Amino acid sequence: MERQAKLAILERLVGFKTTGGNELAAAQYLQSLLAEHGITSELQELGNHQANLIAEIGTGQQPVFTVSGHLDTVAVDEAEWDTDPFELVQKDGQFYGSGVTDMKGGVAALVIAMIDLHDHQVPLQGTLRLVLTAGEEADMHGSRKLHADGSMRDSSALLIAEPTGYRTVYANKGEVDFVVTSLGKAAHSSRPNFGINAIQNLMDFLEAVKTKIEQTSAANPDSVLGKTTFTVDLFRGGIQINAIPSKAEAQINTRIVPEYDNEAVIADFKAVLADFNAHHEGEIQVNLLMNIPPVVANPDSRLIHEIVKIATPYMQQMHYSAEEQQQGAEMLAKQGFNPFSTDQLEVLSAAGGTDASELLRDELQGANYAVFGPGNPLKMHQTNESASVQMWFDFIEIYEKLFAQYLN
Known part of the structure; x- marks a missing residue:
């Protein structure tokens, strides 16, 4: 997929007002996009203009590698923004818009990577399952529905594309x-x-x-x-x-x-x-x-090792501003954990929760699970939400390599 086509997908996603739910239209758009590339998907309507979306490529057999993101975003005060929060804007190497970090950027990267693998007929020895959820920012009823339906029962690994930047998380409060x-x-x-x-x-x-x-x-x-x-x-x-x-x-x-x-x-x-x-x-x-509940997965899992191996060369080319480095140091000082590094990909825990608390209800300890996605977590839930353009394009490549490597 060409660069402009990728940008168009992120632009469309940012344009959907999914604050406080209302994910149905965004899910329908992604379902149509996947269908254009020959990928079938299931839309689970949950009422109140909310929906989950599930799609698969590969053999349909084990192992099943599940990748996930949520479609909803937090409320925004449009008057406080310097730009229209529902219009993707590029400025000084950054994207601006509601959800570019949390987490339409991650969702778009997952979808594009899946489409590219399918379009290029990359062989997969197993199944890549995309699970996009509703209501994560509220009560996680989308992921709770998926767990109740048994959608995770045969999954051997779970990656959630919440924004971590060039770090990966294996445990959440x-x-x-x-x-x-x-x-x-x-x-x-x-x-x-x-x-x-x-x-x-x-x-x-x-x-x-x-x-x-x-x-x-x-x-x-x-x-x-x-x-x-x-x-x-x-x-x-x-x-x-x-x-x-x-x-x-x-x-x-x-x-x-x-x-x-x-x-x-x-x-x-x-x-x-x-x-x-x-x-x-x-x-x-x-x-x-x-x-x-909290989730404490396996920090020494194969998934974590593959992320570190594949993403580290990209990280070493990433430029962090002095402000971002200072923010990372402040996070460590205030929380007492979560080291910030500019030269190695840290494996760490996080204070925030994810849909994994519902998706992994049956395996809250020791799972093959990681949070790894484009964006700076310090930019979440903020006015003028932004994300690095370079990092977003990098993560599409990283996901393609990770999914192909893990399922071969």
Whole structure:
């Protein structure tokens, strides 16, 4: 496929507004594109304009090498962008647009590599399976559906093209998200003792549960993934300055490590909740939004070794700006893990989760799994999201070599 044809595919993908879901149109476009090259695929419609897409090339037999990416993107504030986020822009060696890093860039690279292998009739001793998912940025219902349907049952390796740049990840934290609702009693602010302040109760509860989780986390670090973390990411409450609020809500994100796992965090949340409600007026209610486990795969797997071998020569030709090198050093300093190198391809763990938490539900420890994709992970979920043009084209070549090598 010519360079301009590859660019056109990425441009079309960026043009689809898949924020908060709405992946169906993008999936239909990719299905049509694959069909133009003689590759059949299955579109799994999930309702609400959402869909998964599955395609295969090769023998249809073992081994099955699954490569995956998600089609949805996070919400953008268009007024804050210097360019139209749904138009692919090239400037100073960078792509700009919603999803160029997370992760339409990775999805496009996977699709193009599969098409090139098929068009050039590269022999594969096994099956290359492309799995594109819906809802990864929300509740991972796309990958959960695929696991429930048994789509991963015969897979011997999984690569997810989330942005890593010239590093590869074999372990990801899990995630438990909570919605915490505080119910109080409205009153005039001049007579606060006539009411029950839902905001104050919510703040006090959050401080209590934060203290509990952070103390337990500090006592139970994981040697691979660090510590379980707790953040308050959304807070709503009140109607006006002179009214005691009767209701308030917060959404909590915890990132989970095996040493202090999902069930333990949930149990601590419930224990603090029961104690708080027993000693306070009003009521705190807690509901789960997401519950996905951590994944710790095999850092010495064949897949990891093939990635390092094939990608290292490309990495050695990659130019990192002084800003990117500084950002890498800051990430290491703040997280205490994830080394950043400009001369060797690091194999490491990551704080963020991936669809692997659902796709690998049956093999969360020791799997033949890697995260490896174009883009700088520090550019994810940011205004003016960008990705290196050179790196994106490099990764298409790397994927073609990796898929052919792994299945021969």
